[in-house]
Amino acid sequence: MTEQRLATGYVAPTGGWRTATVAGLRRPLQRSVELRLDVHDRIDHLAGQHYVVRLTAEDGYTAQRSYSVASAPGDPLVELFVERLDDGEVSGYLADVVEPGDELEVRGPIGGWFVWDGATPALLVAGGFGVVPFVAMIRHARDLGRLDLLRVAVSSRTLAELPYAEELVDAGAVVVLTREPRGIRPAGRLTAADLVPLWEPGQTAYVCGSTPFAEAASQLLVGMGFPAADVRVERFGPSGGP
Template sequence: MREVDRPTPRTVQLRLAVPDRVDHLAGQHYVVRLTAEDGYRAQRSYSVASAPGDPLVELLVERLDDGEVSTFLADVVEPGDELEVRGPLGGFFVWEGERPALLVAGGTGVVPFVSMLRTARELGRLELLRLLVSTRTRAELPYVAELEADGAVVLTTREATGIRPAGRLTGPDLVPLWEPGQDVYVCGSDPFAEAASQLLVGLGVPAATIRLERFGPSG
């Protein structure tokens, strides 16, 4: 473990030096496995936030009060510690830097999209990506300044955003970002992913172009 940061009260950012690592694709994930002294093991998957060109692998973990792995990573891990990781994994929810895409995230579901934005920035192709993030408050959203600098739209459900009142994601929020020919990626909790995908289909987005990644307490 090279670096540990806690950007919000409920998240921890881990930057790992992974020996002999294979460059990941934006949207892939790593599995982190913990082994207790009695041999009990628990593992969870975490999306990569770093771009492939970053010499370190960056993971962003949301602390869940009943999470066996997330509480250890958030409360115990410090620089210099060693973790058992496996990856990069996943081939469905990846962006290879070539096609235009609409990215829709709920809260910390933004993490794989951070990797996509960083990849696009390295390639000089930020115009290919449009990102909307729904979060409870700005203070709870990691990477918020970086996201907005790259043109992301950040909506809040518990506080007003400019002239937009607090509220959940709606179809009209998505309309300005959609263009024919885009691939669509949706990442967030199961309820958010389901609601966002239904909104997109209701607006006429072909269901076959929507890729979903859901997360929950069990990872």
């Protein structure tokens, strides 16, 4: 095991390649899969870290992809939520082919910039499947009895397309939908008016989503007065990791 020491002095663990057995599998949304992995000789992760999944073909060709962890550090299994991308070599296999009992090659946990320490206030802003690392943070906060430290805003096309929608709502997340109204709020993009009520002194802001969403949300936060140094951004897309 190696470690990455953060500027705050917090240490983020880093694990090497391991074999993981698929202990459970659900497909709660179209074009997606929730995987529960029993990682052999697992190194405990921090909320906000991710894993790499690597596939190897019979001819030796390999493809790999990074996925944020949705499970809390105290969960005995590692939970990944995978969106099936068009022409996605890894996501297509995970969403359509993998079954319980299969073995996968994984590496993790990885990352130290985007982790939440479980002790400081945070504002979490996500678009679509960008909610996944925040679900890990919410679950960790719940385990610690400190949900009061987190304020959450998420944006999705529709509620039916939002991963972990019920869990996010139960945690008090502000849910903004761009293709349908929600309550008295009409359909529309996330705005500063949605975020200002969630602001508290001393917060670190975490933003996760597609590159266009991440850039727009970051600009909203800085425009509200958030110091840029206190905004941590994680982007994802068909060709990149978290």
